[in-house]
Amino acid sequence: MVKNWVPFVVGVLFALGLGVSGMTQPQKVVGFLDLFREWDPSLAFVMIGAIGFHALFFPMITKRSSPILADQFHLPNNSDLDVRLILGAMLFGAGWGLGGYCPGPGIVSLASGNKESIVFVGAMVAGMLVFHFTKPLINKVVR
Amino acid sequence: MLSINSEFLYALVGGLLIGLAVTIMLLAKGRVTGISGITYNFMLFRKGDRGWRGAFLFGLVIGGVCLSIFYPTSLANTLDYSLSRVALAGFLVGYGTLLGNGCTSGHGVCGISRFSLRSISATLTFIAIGVLVVFLVGS
Numbered sequence: 049m050v051k052n053w054v055p056f057v058v059g060v061l062f063a064l065g066l067g068v069s070g071m072t073q074p075q076k077v078v079g080f081l082d083l084f085r086e087w088d089p090s091l092a093f094v095m096i097g098a099i100g101f102h103a104l105f106f107p108m109i110t111k112r113s114s115p116i117l118a119d120q121f122h123l124p125n126n127s128d129l130d131v132r133l134i135l136g137a138m139l140f141g142a143g144w145g146l147g148g149y150c151p152g153p154g155i156v157s158l159a160s161g162n163k164e165s166i167v168f169v170g171a172m173v174a175g176m177l178v179f180h181f182t183k184p185l186i187n188k189v190v191r
Numbered sequence: 192m193l194s195i196n197s198e199f200l201y202a203l204v205g206g207l208l209i210g211l212a213v214t215i216m217l218l219a220k221g222r223v224t225g226i227s228g229i230t231y232n233f234m235l236f237r238k239g240d241r242g243w244r245g246a247f248l249f250g251l252v253i254g255g256v257c258l259s260i261f262y263p264t265s266l267a268n269t270l271d272y273s274l275s276r277v278a279l280a281g282f283l284v285g286y287g288t289l290l291g292n293g294c295t296s297g298h299g300v301c302g303i304s305r306f307s308l309r310s311i312s313a314t315l316t317f318i319a320i321g322v323l324v325v326f327l328v329g330s
Contacts (some may be wrong), residue, residue, distance in 0.1 A: 051220075051242070052246035054215065054219040054220065055244070055247040055250065056246040056250040057215070058212045058215050058224065058250060059246065059248060059251040059252075059253070059254060060251075061208055061254070062208075062224065062250070062251060062296075063250065063253070063254020064257065065205045065206065065212060066254075067254070067255075068204055070202055073266075073267060073268070074268050078325055081318070082322075082325050083322045083326070084322075088198075090199050090201075094202045094209065095206060096206060097202070097204070097210055098213070098300045099303050101211060101214065102214050102300060103305070105218075106214075109214070110217075110305075114221065115219055115220055115221030115222075116219050118219075118220050121221035122221055122222050122223070124292075126292075126309065127307075127309060132290055134312065134316055135290060136286075136287045136288065136290030136291020137291040137314075137320070139286055139290060140283065140317045141287070141317030141318065142321070143283030143287060144280070144324075145321035145323070145324030145328075146279060146324055146328065147272065147277045147281060147284070148272075149280065149284070150226075150295040150296075151226040151284060151294050151295075152294075154284075155226070155230070155248065155252065156254060156258065157268070159258065159266065160255070160263070160266035160267070163274065167274050168280060168284075170281065171280070171282045171285065172230075172282070172285035173230075173234065175281065175285025175289075176227075176231050176289055177234075178286060179285070179289040179290060180231070180235070180289075
């Protein structure tokens with residue numbers, strides 16, 4: 049039970065961080081991406097804060113033989129730059145620019161009851177299901 | 192001037208909170224806090240490892256409830272986009288994050304923090320395409 053309290057608290061902290069930072073306001077996200085008109089650079093500081101903090105502690109934590117509540121670390125070890133990675137990032141970037149939400153802020157915003165976040169998350173889940181059921185086909189087409 | 196500076200401060204403090212959250216996840220569970228991957232793996236109804244993912248997602252929602260009570264403007268969407276546009280956006284985000292193995296959290300925060308070349312490439316790509324799309328179809 050304790051094991052699941054920690055991810056719960058992580059989820060709450062993450063959501064509060066997204067809300068405080070401005071990431072849950074799609075108008076701010078679009079402003080950040082609107083580089084060639086009225087650029088709002090403030091969201092760059094979200095990445096500076098998050099990456100700065102995590103990059104500082106990452107090496108200390110992964111020096112441990114295991115995490116506190118699990119047997120081992122589960123970190124990605126794939127280092128190939130492949131078509132799937134770039135194509136996926138392109139599709140994601142297009143959706144991010146089009147709606148102003150990425151997955152976390154979409155889910156957090158559900159609590160506001162605004163219809164955009166509900167439609168966004170519903171469509172995101174649909175996109176994930178379509179990916180899931182077309183995976184064998186995708187695996188044949190792109191590496 | 193003051194308001195611009197305070198926006199930067201809010202963004203930085205929010206970013207530090209996100210950094211703290213993903214650091215606790217790594218220390219406790221040894222996991223990358225990638226929200227698209229967690230959502231997908233939770234949806235698959237896989238046995239065993241589903242509990243922590245559900246707990247995390249539940250935490251996100253409860254955090255959202257706290258924001259809606261204490262800081263409701265943080266969840267406001269003033270863009271007034273059509274719902275079909277928002278639906279297309281959501282579909283592309285869902286499909287794209289799974290094809291590319293990550294989103295803003297998994298690649299943008301966790302991956303860049305460990306200097307993963309894949310995550311750096313993915314992040315530069317999705318920001319560049321986001322900039323392009325906003326430039327083309329606008330705000």
